Amino acid sequence: MSSLHFSASLPRKENQDASNGSRTATSSTTSVAPDHTQFLAWPYIDGRISSKHATIIAADLVHRIHVELQDGTESAFARLLQSLPLVIENSPALAAALECVLDTQALLSPVPYHQGNIDLKLYGKALRSLRVAFEDPKHRFEKTTLAAMIVMQRIEALGNFHGGSPHLGPSYSAFHVRGIGKMLSCIGPFPPEDDVLFHALANHAFPILLENVANGEKCFLNSPEWTSIFTQRQKASGIERLLYQILVVMVSFPDLLITFRNQDSKLISDPIVEEQAYTTSNRLRIIGRHLDTLLRYPCEGSAMAVSSLRPTCDISTIRNIDLLHVVIMHAIGCIVVNNMLAGMSSSPAEIADFTWRNVCLSKRLWKLQKSAKHVNIYPTALMLSFESAKFQETKDWIVQTMNELQNRTIENGSRLWTEEDLTCRCLMFTGRKEFVLEERVLNPMDSL
Structure with missing residues (x-):
């Protein structure tokens, strides 16, 4: 019994001939265009x-x-x-x-x-x-x-x-992310060992969070019933557990950013917000220390010390795909929290310290440009690193890399990223009042 085509080395259905308009069998080296x-x-x-x-x-x-x-x-x-x-x-x-x-x-x-x-x-x-x-x-x-x-x-x-349409894919992809979030919320908390539901949640928690942040919505995952699914999962490696710990921290971001925006707009004054931000920052720092230990092992990745070289001159490699996801996700979380803490601080020294931390995190992301180019959350990380770029060469490199990673070209009719677009998108994740939801210039999921 022959099977459906899934790679160049396997034939399409052989029991359908060309006379009825269906596709014919292919050899291991020949690709036949589908008949529509x-x-x-x-x-x-x-x-x-x-x-x-x-x-x-x-x-x-x-x-x-x-x-x-x-x-x-x-x-x-x-x-x-x-x-x-x-x-x-x-x-x-x-x-x-x-x-x-x-x-x-x-x-x-x-x-x-x-x-x-x-x-x-x-x-x-x-x-x-x-x-x-x-x-x-x-x-x-x-x-x-x-x-x-x-x-x-x-x-x-x-x-x-x-x-x-060249925009068909990304547009409908964003709609499906919203649908996945809605379906998970309707299904409700489930046993952590349900593989289908767990991987559905783990793989889409971050896109769902991005969608909530972009639309100024609270996240249904920010509850003990949902976060316990990550903490109680038994079938997980040590690196996967680090990733789940980061997700548990980040599910509070949409709610925290909403509160921070309202506070920044003088609509409310909530002293608890700063405490929550510092607590989140401390939890991410603990995870960061575990990451620094893992990154020193040759079997996991090369050393990730920060350097002053520009991104095109300094490359590091992480061979473990799970660890790579953890490093990128951790950097995203830290950059967002540091931006919030800098926005709440009135001390120039503290603001400078948070800015310096983000520069270090951004340089780590830039060094991973070859290892991480196939990771779907890397464009989001690059976008958040844009504010840390001090040289015009670095800014141009980020814009160019974003367009390359997402296959945005003039030839295929895609809208290209610009410096203005990335600056606007960075504001979305800072909670600052300069960001206005109605003025989003691109689809909120375009950075995925």
Whole structure:
């Protein structure tokens, strides 16, 4: 039994010939453009997806993940997918989404952009199946429907929509992030060992936080019931636990920034805000000491001492992908908190100290430009480091790197990042009153 196409070395369905307008089999070295003239047959049995068809998709998924693990390039997305073959059979929405992502070939890779071409027919089927799932009260808040939405978000964030609007992917990707957050809040706190729901939460907690910050909304994750899911997770390595500790700290950021903005606008005066910010800063410093210890081990990464060299001249490497995520996430959290503390301080010496800390964190991020270029949160970190850039050369490098990482070019019709855009976005994360929500110049999720 042949399987769906998921890499250049595997054939597409061989039981469909060119006479009915479907795609033909390919060799290991030949890529055939998809035929968009017809829909592939979608096998339903009594309103459910065919068991045989679901088995084919699940088998492809397992094999693709196995290949990825052998290459040593496991992505966070692949970790989520590892649990899905067991639940795919009764979910047409999930099966359709996975069929689309497997056809797109490279979306399981941690490398963003530039790779997968979306089959618009399979993409349309997946969206339609997801809509049907939402219209059915029995399936609306099932974890398989949530998983289908996550897969669609991945497709739209990283895929290449040939023949369509260049803004289609990022725009719908942002909508799906909001949908993922809404679904998780409706599902409610769950057992930490539920792999599908846990990886859905862990992989999207940060994008959800960004969306809340951008829209001035409180975050549903900022409660003991939700944070305990991270702290009670048993199946986690030491580095993963550090990442979860950072997420537990950062879920308070949307609420803290809202309060800080109101205080900065003289709408309220809450002395507790400063105490909360300092507490958050201290917790991040403790995590930072653990990170500094890990970064001294040759098996994890090279030394990360701060230097005065400009970013294009100073490169460091972290080989462990989980540790790389922790370093970037920790820097993001510290920069945001330091900006808040600097905004609340009236002491020039304290303000200078917080500014210096952010410069050190930013230089650490710049040194990781080669290791981190495939990490989806790295553009956000670069954006926050923009205020620490003292040389015009560094500012130009950040703008250029942001555009390259997100495949923003004049040729594909994308809007390019500018210094003004990055400055405005930095204000969004400081809580300062200069930032006005109505004046956002770009989609809040564009930095992902």
